[in-house]
Amino acid sequence: MSKIVIVDDDKDDIYFFLKACKKLVPEPQVVPLQDGKELLAYVETESCQNSIILLDLNMPKMGGLEVLSRLNESGRINNMVVITYSTSDNPNDINKCYELGVKSYITKPDSNKHLAALVDNLRNYWFNINQSPVS
Template identity: 35%
Template sequence: MEKKIILLVEDNLDEEELIKRALKKGNIPHEIIVMNDPVEALDYLFGTGIYSGRDLRIMPKVIWLDLNLPKMDGLEVLRRLRENQRTKLVPVVMLTASNQQEEIVKNYGVGANSYVRKPVEFSEFALLVQQLAVYWLQVNQTPPVLIL
């Protein structure tokens, strides 16, 4: 059976905890891998750095990527994912507080599969997380992992 992995790239520990709680409350079968550092997330996905030798046949079904990250913003992470043959088809959901049209256009232009504004209210945020999980883990059909 295929693992239903969400890779969450989020530097805000409070939001990370809220997402984990919402997923648990939603009782949606999943495994969540959290990376607080975008460079480490890229190492994980590409099997480099401390993740060299990782089984690259096991990839997330979806990446939830915060737009505002330290060291490298989410848009740059997305660019690198889309440039790489192995990760260019992995669905990426951009999570942000911004609702600026310019940002939305930029993210879709680079290859985001979805752009989602994080609600401020916890109950709305929890519902959104659960809806995203159901859609990306249970409804959406993803292409097979490319083995290079």
């Protein structure tokens, strides 16, 4: 089964994301994490193959850009589907994220209806249409 890992310190954003996922059939497996440190610990112990990682930029302890820098330095980001999932539409943030290896940059939708459609489209593209490398 494929997983969506969402890394976001905003409990409301996590709540609405999980609520949107419950509307999908089949419902995706979701792993919520609170910050970048949790994500780095997660990727050390869990396989991220068949996973989408949605990474917020502005979080306490360790923000998204620092996480991307560390994943990039280790070379791990090349074998992961990391997508920036942020309220920021700042061109500098967008460019920096792509420089650090994200596969996509998405601005958080402003409604639950759009969020459910976004999750369904992400899941369909990354797990059904996209051809990932075979390990």
